[in-house]
Each structure stands twice: as structure tokens, then as C-alpha cells.
Amino acid sequence: MKNKTVPFLIFILYILHLGTAMAQDRPNILFIMTDDHTQKALHAYGQGLLDTVYFPNMNRLAKEGALFRNSFVTNSICAPSRAVLLTGKYSHLNGKVDNVGPFDWSQMTYPKLLRDAGYETALIGKIHLSGKPQGYDYSLTLPDQGNYYNPEFIRNGVEELKFEGHCEVLIPEFVVDWLENVWDRGKPFAINYHTKAPHRNWMPEEKYLNLYEDIEFEFPHNFFDAYSGRGRAAKEQEMEILNDMFWGWDMKFKKNPFTGEPSRLQAPFGRMTKEQMQAWNDVYGPTNEAFLKEMPTGEELAKFKFHRYLRDYLKVVKSVDDGIGKVLDYLEAEGLLDKTLVIYTSDQGFYLGEHGWYDKRFMYEQSLSTPLLVRYPKEIKPGTVVNEMVMNLDHAPTILEYAGLAIPSEMQGKSWRTLASGGTLPWRDAIYYHYYEYPGPHMVKRHYGVRTDRYKLIHFYYDVDEWEMYDLKNDPDEMNSIYNDPNYADIKKSLHTRLEELRVEYGDSDELNRQFIEKSVSKNN
Known part of the structure; x- marks a missing residue:
């Protein structure tokens, strides 16, 4: 009778070797x-x-x-x-x-x-x-x-x-x-x-406090956007650099330069050691003092806030x-x-x-x-x-x-x-998007939508019922909604169809929206 133990052991060793090789290959x-x-x-x-x-x-x-x-x-x-x-x-x-x-x-x-x-x-x-x-x-x-x-x-x-x-x-x-x-x-x-x-x-960390301070950046061409080509959502947000950033938290002033009052939200300078705070003051102190002497307004104020934000972000x-x-x-x-x-x-x-x-x-x-x-x-x-x-x-x-x-x-x-x-x-051929946190920080309205390689359709809802649509080839900065443009009527129809198909595919619905709204209202109350 043949000894079956040796082939079996060889098989086991092969399996162990294969498993080890697969593990090493991962x-x-x-x-x-x-x-x-x-x-x-x-x-x-x-x-x-x-x-x-x-x-x-x-x-x-x-x-x-x-x-x-x-x-x-x-x-x-x-x-x-x-x-x-x-x-x-x-x-x-x-x-x-x-x-x-x-x-x-x-x-x-x-x-x-x-x-x-x-x-x-x-x-x-x-x-x-x-x-x-x-x-x-x-x-x-x-x-x-x-x-x-x-x-x-x-x-x-x-x-x-x-x-x-x-x-x-x-x-x-x-x-x-x-x-x-x-x-x-x-x-x-x-x-x-x-x-x-x-x-x-x-x-920024201490060694980069001075970084980019000598670079002048150009405003994006639509920095002073009046939001005339879109609906209420773009107009009613609260995320503008010029109007909505905090003097303390974002601009790193201990008080509002124009009112003298403590900022609504202070930067957490109290967490710093004396050495860290000194390094910070050595860089930001002279710049803040120069601002307080000049008290810029209009475009110069916008330029200061834009650069303070952008430089800190990049640092x-x-x-x-x-x-x-x-x-x-x-x-x-x-x-x-x-x-x-x-x-x-x-x-x-x-x-x-x-x-x-x-x-x-x-x-x-x-x-x-x-x-x-x-x-x-x-x-x-x-x-x-x-x-x-x-x-x-x-x-x-x-x-x-x-x-x-x-x-x-x-x-x-x-x-x-x-x-x-x-x-x-x-x-x-398309992606689906859905944002929910409204009312809330920055007041961006609830919306969902579809994006293809060229077009985008967005539905803002809850306290509005507005649609926006963009041709990303001809309007990559999304400045003017073409939702009501008759030249795009067929495309609009196809985007609506694709949007509903994606909502079904991913299991989203108006009923779920209502449930999330009810939960949000109960939490806020």
C-alpha cells in the first residue's frame, strides 16, 4: 500500500507556500x-x-x-x-x-x-x-x-x-x-x-510663518462675483472672504480693527507657548500694525483679507x-x-x-x-x-x-x-451629488444634482425650489445658469432623466430627504 502521508504533506506545504506568496504579493x-x-x-x-x-x-x-x-x-x-x-x-x-x-x-x-x-x-x-x-x-x-x-x-x-x-x-x-x-x-x-x-x-508652523509673504497673488477673475447669473443659493451663502471671515479666527487679529470689539471667534493663541507666540508676533505683528494705520477699505481691504487667507492656507x-x-x-x-x-x-x-x-x-x-x-x-x-x-x-x-x-x-x-x-x-457617464447641511454654517442650501463630462444639473430645495444648469465647456466657472435657455432644452430633458436614473440606482429619494429634514429640525430644536 502506498504511503499517502508524503503527498499530503507536500500538498499542505504547497498551500502554505502559496498563502505566504499571496500575502507577500499584497x-x-x-x-x-x-x-x-x-x-x-x-x-x-x-x-x-x-x-x-x-x-x-x-x-x-x-x-x-x-x-x-x-x-x-x-x-x-x-x-x-x-x-x-x-x-x-x-x-x-x-x-x-x-x-x-x-x-x-x-x-x-x-x-x-x-x-x-x-x-x-x-x-x-x-x-x-x-x-x-x-x-x-x-x-x-x-x-x-x-x-x-x-x-x-x-x-x-x-x-x-x-x-x-x-x-x-x-x-x-x-x-x-x-x-x-x-x-x-x-x-x-x-x-x-x-x-x-x-x-x-x-x-502655520513657526518655520513657515514668513513663507509666501512676499508673493502677490492675483484675484480670481470672478472674485467680485455679483451672482447675477444664478439663483438664490449663490447669493444667500455666508462664505465670502470679504464679508464672512472672522477677524480673529481667520485674519488673526485679537480685535475687530473697525469696531475695537473682540472677534466673534478668536484664534486659539492661548494654546501656544511663549516662544511660539513670540515667533508668531514677530511676523504678523508688524503687518497687523500697518493695517491698523492704513485702515484700508474697498478693494484694498479685499486684497488684504484675500492674501492673509491664501498665504496662511498655502503655508x-x-x-x-x-x-x-x-x-x-x-x-x-x-x-x-x-x-x-x-x-x-x-x-x-x-x-x-x-x-x-x-x-x-x-x-x-x-x-x-x-x-x-x-x-x-x-x-x-x-x-x-x-x-x-x-x-x-x-x-x-x-x-x-x-x-x-x-x-x-x-x-x-x-x-x-x-x-x-x-x-x-x-x-x-455621470456622477451623483447630494448636500444636506442647511440651515447651518455658511448657509449653503440643500441640493442634489448630476454631472456629466460636459454638463451639470443642480436642484436646490428645502426653502427654495430652484434649478441650475451649466455647460462646463462654454462656462467652466459656472457663472450663468442655462436652465431656461431654449437652446439647451433637449439636453436639459436628458439630464433630468439621467438624474432620476441615478437617484434610483443609488437609492436616494424625496422621502429620504423629508426624513433627514425632520431629523435636522428636531436636533436644532
């Missing part, structure tokens, strides 16, 4: 998410506003990997965007429609699936979702929005720790420390590395870029970089003076679009450009595919892995 995953970083503030997108500003590490990712030109979000506001990232589902299905309500961590998220499949998972930086993070072997997160200077962090959802320094220096240090001292190198890693910057209130992005470089350099020195899928994006876009605005929320291009850069030389050729329309909804299924895992049917996004590698796929 990439590490470094997912980098900034907060409120617009495409226009990233040189690789070549949009022209900031030609004198260059962020070498972000641009390295674009040069050595893929740049997605048409990357969009489903709901342009911080916490809901992060919920979409984790779940691969629209806000109305994952339950996080605005920054106010809770997030249900018990639901399926892609980090849970990665951890169950043998990845070691970590979340470091900002998440802005209440509750204890689930799906992570380790977490070190900023509470709520967090602070730039001397911030607190919550370790593993329980222990509060305070650190001295600037958060955009600390966060990448924590990432490298986890890789160096905590990560089990017998497993692939999956890190969510999330920055605070460039979220408001844009407080904190510079710190983010340094941090990304620190993490990439560590991975490269350890021989890990080319084995790691690196994804860089932001939770949404932002306005840098277009329409006279800061902030986000609208379905207009600057806040709807977001950067997306991906590096993985095993599959992605340097300098790849992807033109297909992708959404933050797609990141979770994409990451799961790279990890060799099945994509759950409840995820609504599509994997863009093939697109990044230069291949072709049957792909979407």
Missing part, C-alpha cells in the same frame, strides 16, 4: 487624506492660480504615478466625506449626511475587511467622526477638528494625550513611529494617514507636503515604498477666492472636485493621467481589489484600479 496601503485641499493648490494640476507655489512631495506622487483629472466627492463636507470613504456608500445609506449627527462605526467599513484578511491597520490624524474608531489595530486621532498648536490626540479611542508642537509635524512623526516600532512586519500594513491641514483656521499645505515627504522617505529607506500602494486625496475641494468664496459645500467645480494621486510602480506607469470620472465612493472598493478581497455588494462605488494602470473599463 501591497501595503498608505492612504493619505488632507482636509479641504483644492486641485488649484496643487501644481501638478496646472490650473495656473498658484504657479509660484510648488509642493515637491505631492508632485512626486503625480510624476511617479497617476493623476486623476476628474476626481469628485458625493457630499462636499468633512465628516460625511470620510464616512463615504470608509463605507463605500452614499451619505443617505451610511447615515452620516452632515457634520452634526453621529456615525455608526458598527457598520461594514473597508478597514475592518482588511484587518480580517490579515492586514495590520492604523488610523493616525483627523477622522472627525464621533465614537471609538473600529476596524483599526491602532488609532491616534485628533478630537473633533483638532488644533494646529500643541494638540490633544485620542489613543485607541480612549486615552487622551497632549503633545507640544505643530500637528502637521506631529502626525507624520506618529506615522513613522508606528511603522518603526509597532507594525508587525509579518503582515502587510494599511494606514489611514489623515492631516488636519489645510482646514480652517490655517495656523499649512507646505507643512503637509513636508510630512508626506517624511513618510515617503522612510518607506523608501526601508525598501517598502515600491511595495506600497500610496493614495493621496482630500476629503473635498475648497474655494481660494473663486466667486469671492472660501469653504466648500456647493456642487460647483472647486468644491466638488478633489485631488487624487496614486503611486504603485508595480502596476502604474509614471506620468499616467486618468480622465474618467471617479468619486470618493470608489476608494474603498479599489483598495479592497488591490488587497485581493471581494468587494461587498452593498458598496456603491467601482474600483478604479484598471484605470490607474492605463487600462479601460465600462465606466460611468
Whole structure:
């Protein structure tokens, strides 16, 4: 009788070897998410506003990997965007429609699936979702929005720790420390590395306080937009640089220069050490004093506020870029970089003076679009450009595919892995968007809509019932709605049809809108 033990042992060894090879073949995953970083503030997108500003590490990712030109979000506001990232589902299905309500961590998220499949998972930086993070072997997160200077962090959802320094220096240090001292190198890693910057209130680290102070930026051509070509929503927002920014929080004055009263919202200077405050005063003090002597008005006042905002915004992005470089350099020195899928994006876009605005929320291009850069030389050729329309909804299924895992049917996004590698796929011809947080900060009205490669249709609702439509080829800045233009009647009809098809496909409806409105009203009361 033949001995069956030897072939069986050989089979078992083969299976173990195959499993080890498959584990080694899976990439590490470094997912980098900034907060409120617009495409226009990233040189690789070549949009022209900031030609004198260059962020070498972000641009390295674009040069050595893929740049997605048409990357969009489903709901342009911080916490809901992060919920979409984790779940691969629209806000109305994952339950996080605005920054106010809770997030249900018990639901399926892609980090849970990665951890169950043998990845070691970590979340470091900002998440802005209440509750204890689930799906992570380790977490070190900023509470709520967090602070730039001397911030607190919550370790593993329980222990509060305070650190001295600037958060955009600390966060990448924590990432490298986890890789160096905590990560089990017998497993692939999956890190969510999330920055605070460039979220408001844009407080630069000490070494960059003087950066860009000698650069004069031109106003966007529509900075003094009168909103004559649109409906009430564009007119009634509260996110204008000239009229709505706070003298304390945003402009870094301790008092309103024109009234002498304390600003409605003060910058958190009290968090600084004496040395940090002195460095700050050495740079901003003389500029503020010069302003108080001149007391500019009109266009000169607008120019001051625009430059104070834009320079501070870019200074904190510079710190983010340094941090990304620190993490990439560590991975490269350890021989890990080319084995790691690196994804860089932001939770949404932002306005840098277009329409006279800061902030986000609208379905207009600057806040709807977001950067997306991906590096993985095993599959992605340097300098790849992807033109297909992708959404933050797609990141979770994409990451799961790279990890060799099945994509759950409840995820609504599509994997863009093939697109990044230069291949072709049957792909979407339109994206769907829905924003809910009104009444609320900045008073951007509730709206939903559809965007194709050329056209956009938006419905503003709740206290209005208005439609806007744009031809993005002939009016890329969305200055004049063509909804009632008879020359576009057929296109308007087709957009309405496509919008309703997408609402059915993604499970959104007027009835859900009513339910969310009722919840919002009850919370505010």
C-alpha cells in the first residue's frame, strides 16, 4: 500500500507556500487624506492660480504615478466625506449626511475587511467622526477638528494625550513611529494617514510663518462675483472672504480693527507657548500694525483679507507636503515604498477666492472636485493621467481589489484600479451629488444634482425650489445658469432623466430627504 502521508504533506506545504506568496504579493496601503485641499493648490494640476507655489512631495506622487483629472466627492463636507470613504456608500445609506449627527462605526467599513484578511491597520490624524474608531489595530486621532498648536490626540479611542508642537509635524512623526516600532512586519500594513491641514483656521508652523509673504497673488477673475447669473443659493451663502471671515479666527487679529470689539471667534493663541507666540508676533505683528494705520477699505481691504487667507492656507499645505515627504522617505529607506500602494486625496475641494468664496459645500467645480494621486510602480506607469470620472465612493472598493478581497455588494462605488494602470473599463457617464447641511454654517442650501463630462444639473430645495444648469465647456466657472435657455432644452430633458436614473440606482429619494429634514429640525430644536 502506498504511503499517502508524503503527498499530503507536500500538498499542505504547497498551500502554505502559496498563502505566504499571496500575502507577500499584497501591497501595503498608505492612504493619505488632507482636509479641504483644492486641485488649484496643487501644481501638478496646472490650473495656473498658484504657479509660484510648488509642493515637491505631492508632485512626486503625480510624476511617479497617476493623476486623476476628474476626481469628485458625493457630499462636499468633512465628516460625511470620510464616512463615504470608509463605507463605500452614499451619505443617505451610511447615515452620516452632515457634520452634526453621529456615525455608526458598527457598520461594514473597508478597514475592518482588511484587518480580517490579515492586514495590520492604523488610523493616525483627523477622522472627525464621533465614537471609538473600529476596524483599526491602532488609532491616534485628533478630537473633533483638532488644533494646529500643541494638540490633544485620542489613543485607541480612549486615552487622551497632549503633545507640544505643530500637528502637521506631529502626525507624520506618529506615522513613522508606528511603522518603526509597532507594525508587525509579518503582515502587510494599511494606514489611514489623515492631516488636519489645510482646514480652517490655517495656523502655520513657526518655520513657515514668513513663507509666501512676499508673493502677490492675483484675484480670481470672478472674485467680485455679483451672482447675477444664478439663483438664490449663490447669493444667500455666508462664505465670502470679504464679508464672512472672522477677524480673529481667520485674519488673526485679537480685535475687530473697525469696531475695537473682540472677534466673534478668536484664534486659539492661548494654546501656544511663549516662544511660539513670540515667533508668531514677530511676523504678523508688524503687518497687523500697518493695517491698523492704513485702515484700508474697498478693494484694498479685499486684497488684504484675500492674501492673509491664501498665504496662511498655502503655508499649512507646505507643512503637509513636508510630512508626506517624511513618510515617503522612510518607506523608501526601508525598501517598502515600491511595495506600497500610496493614495493621496482630500476629503473635498475648497474655494481660494473663486466667486469671492472660501469653504466648500456647493456642487460647483472647486468644491466638488478633489485631488487624487496614486503611486504603485508595480502596476502604474509614471506620468499616467486618468480622465474618467471617479468619486470618493470608489476608494474603498479599489483598495479592497488591490488587497485581493471581494468587494461587498452593498458598496456603491467601482474600483478604479484598471484605470490607474492605463487600462479601460465600462465606466460611468455621470456622477451623483447630494448636500444636506442647511440651515447651518455658511448657509449653503440643500441640493442634489448630476454631472456629466460636459454638463451639470443642480436642484436646490428645502426653502427654495430652484434649478441650475451649466455647460462646463462654454462656462467652466459656472457663472450663468442655462436652465431656461431654449437652446439647451433637449439636453436639459436628458439630464433630468439621467438624474432620476441615478437617484434610483443609488437609492436616494424625496422621502429620504423629508426624513433627514425632520431629523435636522428636531436636533436644532
